[in-house]
Amino acid sequence: MEIYGLGLVAFSMFLGSFIGRIVGQLVGIGGDIGGVGFAMLFMILYTNFLDKKGKPIAEKTGKGILLLSSLYIPIVVAMSSIQNMATAFEQGAVAIVAGVLATLGGLLLVPVMSKLGGSKEE
Amino acid sequence: MFKDMLMDIFTSYDLVAAFLTVAVIMFVANKLTKTINQERMGSSVAIVIGLILAYVGGKVTGGSKGISDIPLFTGMGILGGGMFRDYAIISTAYGADMDNLKKAGLPGVISLFIGVIASFVIGVIVAFAFGFRNPVDLTTIGGGTVTFVVGPVTATALGASAEAQALSIAAGVIKSVVTMILTPLIAKKIKLDNPTSAMVYGGLMGTTSGVAGGLAATDPELVPYGAMTATFYTGLGTLLVPSIGYFIVSSIM
Structure with missing residues (x-):
């Protein structure tokens, strides 16, 4: 059933968030550190485990998960429409210069760091 | 009526x-x-x-x-809030390949550290260039340049001025907005077209919304890889900036 897919993602989310909160407590800053990442990791491990066992996720369950991931871009569009744009642009040049330079710096480092991954395989 | x-x-x-x-x-x-x-x-x-x-x-x-x-x-x-965003991001992990993940594991982790440090340093230098001299305010603006969550967390931890806090949030929002717009435009030039570079990109940029939007517009298949590393970025930032970051800035100033 499709709802199993929605439930599986929800379960992963809560499990991940729980681990994230434990990590937050352990390092002493509270909050949820990497909860989404742990949830994704669990999803990947679990689905890969089922595949290896020769019992992949049922088609209808998969459809439930795909429904959610197909909503991903629309959700991002909604997310962009609720950013605090007005304040961001009126806070002055420091914020704009810092934000733009940090973005450019990060983007330019992508090919450099990717090479690191490439050379390791060879 | x-x-x-x-x-x-x-x-x-x-x-x-x-x-x-x-x-x-x-x-x-x-x-x-x-x-x-x-x-x-x-x-x-x-x-x-x-x-x-x-x-x-x-x-x-x-x-x-x-x-x-x-x-x-x-x-x-x-619909655009954190709950649905995270729920949908997690669902994109379905279909991601374990082997791709392993391949990009180490560069992904290194990218996280380099991404946080680079953003922080750039933020501090820009704030310095604009006349800020107080180490607490400098660290806060640097933290905001990491992400708009790290800025306020740092401000509260160190007791920064309200002005620095507002600026730090603004810098983070600008970063995530510019990331969303710029990524699809220069994706080809920076070879952002495979799982490894997507994980590196997520680690370097870190802003969950920026990475999410940027990759969605570039190639939706890369979303899970970028989102995976990006989600650890804010945590690493909140860990490093108010502690080591502040220590370094205050010893230089």
Whole structure:
């Protein structure tokens, strides 16, 4: 059933968030550190485990998960429409210069760091 | 009378209204890009329309939550909020390949550290260039340049001025907005076209919304890889900036 897919993602989310909160407590800053990442990791491990066992996720369950991931871009569009744009642009040049330079710096480092991954395989 | 009825429908079914609104935005964006023969840009144009609406919403209401501060569009706050964003991001992990993940594991982790450090240093230098001299304020603005969550966390931890805190949030929002817009435009040039570079990119940029939007508009198949590393970025930032970051800045100043 499709709802199993929605439930599986929800379960992963809560499990991940729980681990994230434990990590937050352990390092002493509270909050949820990497909860989404742990949830994704669990999803990947679990689905890969089922595949290896020769019992992949049922088609209808998969459809439930795909429904959610197909909503991903629309959700991002909604997310962009609720950013605090007005304040961001009126806070002055420091914020704009810092934000733009940090973005450019990060983007330019992508090919450099990717090479690191490439050379390791060879 | 009809106006009241419409208002009432939009506000009582706020989440459904948001689905309708986003559908209209995406329809317009896709039509627009089709007429200029750039269909691949549909998502990025939709995101930019979203950002423009956010600006208009903030201007009209004076609020901080973009268009969702307008009563007709409160549902956008639910659909675009952290709960649905994370729920949908996690679902994208379905179909991601374990081997790709392993391959990019180490560069992904290194990228996280380099990304946080580079953003922080750039933020501190820019703040310094604009006349800030107080180490607490410098660290806070540097933290905001990491992400708009790290800035306020640092400000609270160190007791920064309200001005520095506001600036730090603004720097983080600018970073995530610029990331959303710029990524699809220069993806080819920086070879952002495979799982490894997507994980590196997520680690270097870190802003979950920026990475999410940027990759969605570039190639939706890369989203899980970028999102995976990006989600650890804010945590690493909140860990490093108020402690080691502040220590280094205050010993230099």
